[in-house]
Amino acid sequence: MIKYSKDGFEIDHLRYLTDASVGLVFYVIIIFFAYSGFLHFPFISDVFGDARHSTGVKVTEITVSNISEYILIILLFLLHPAIGIVISALSWFLLEALSVWLVEKIIWKHKFVVKMGGVESEYLPAINKFRIEYNGWHGFLYNAEIYLRSQGVELYSIELRRSLRILLRNISFVMLLISVVFIIQNNLLFALYLFILFFCLLVVSCSIAELANISLFIMYYRYYMYEFEGYKIL
Numbered sequence: 001m002i003k004y005s006k007d008g009f010e011i012d013h014l015r016y017l018t019d020a021s022v023g024l025v026f027y028v029i030i031i032f033f034a035y036s037g038f039l040h041f042p043f044i045s046d047v048f049g050d051a052r053h054s055t056g057v058k059v060t061e062i063t064v065s066n067i068s069e070y071i072l073i074i075l076l077f078l079l080h081p082a083i084g085i086v087i088s089a090l091s092w093f094l095l096e097a098l099s100v101w102l103v104e105k106i107i108w109k110h111k112f113v114v115k116m117g118g119v120e121s122e123y124l125p126a127i128n129k130f131r132i133e134y135n136g137w138h139g140f141l142y143n144a145e146i147y148l149r150s151q152g153v154e155l156y157s158i159e160l161r162r163s164l165r166i167l168l169r170n171i172s173f174v175m176l177l178i179s180v181v182f183i184i185q186n187n188l189l190f191a192l193y194l195f196i197l198f199f200c201l202l203v204v205s206c207s208i209a210e211l212a213n214i215s216l217f218i219m220y221y222r223y224y225m226y227e228f229e230g231y232k233i234l
Helices: 013-036 044-054 067-078 080-110 112-117 120-130 134-150 156-184 188-229
Strands: 002-005 008-011
Touching: 013 067, 013 080, 013 156, 067 080, 080 112, 080 134, 080 156, 080 188, 112 120, 112 188, 120 188, 134 188, 156 188
Parallel strands: none
Antiparallel strands: 002 008
């Protein structure tokens, strides 16, 4: 989120928005399930339960007896960016290995992202020209990105796709967490639905990540062919 440049420290706004967004999604999901009664979350569900039943007052009415509860909910809302950062760190730690496996064994192997992106006409000649296998794929992209940035090439679209990939991975992790809570509370059907949603979101996240990599690769291929071989690819 915070990166250093020649001008000093600066906040990566895309990463901040990504983490803050997943924190907000997590907050809304927890509040929804706690309020609806689908799940019981310690303390949070008690807040809504007390507001609805113990005092006999509707949640939409704020009184002296429950104002502290509303203050707590507001404070939790204000903390959603920090919650998002924690979720992002946990999702990277727990899901990144699975994401890499999905990319290597399914997405890279079957090339369906290449077909969906409509870049086969450039991707296949580029792969053959640079003779890249999966083991050298990410190292090549790392060097290609450094070179393109050194030449002043705008890579905002790549960064945007990477941020979207992280957002979907984080949301998939939230779905996984909620499904575990459903399992603990013996609601297996909802747990199954959320687990399927978790896996689908993770696959989409991996696909977007690979699409960003392929876009970067094609961008480098076009630049290389134009600069070093004098051939412009439109």
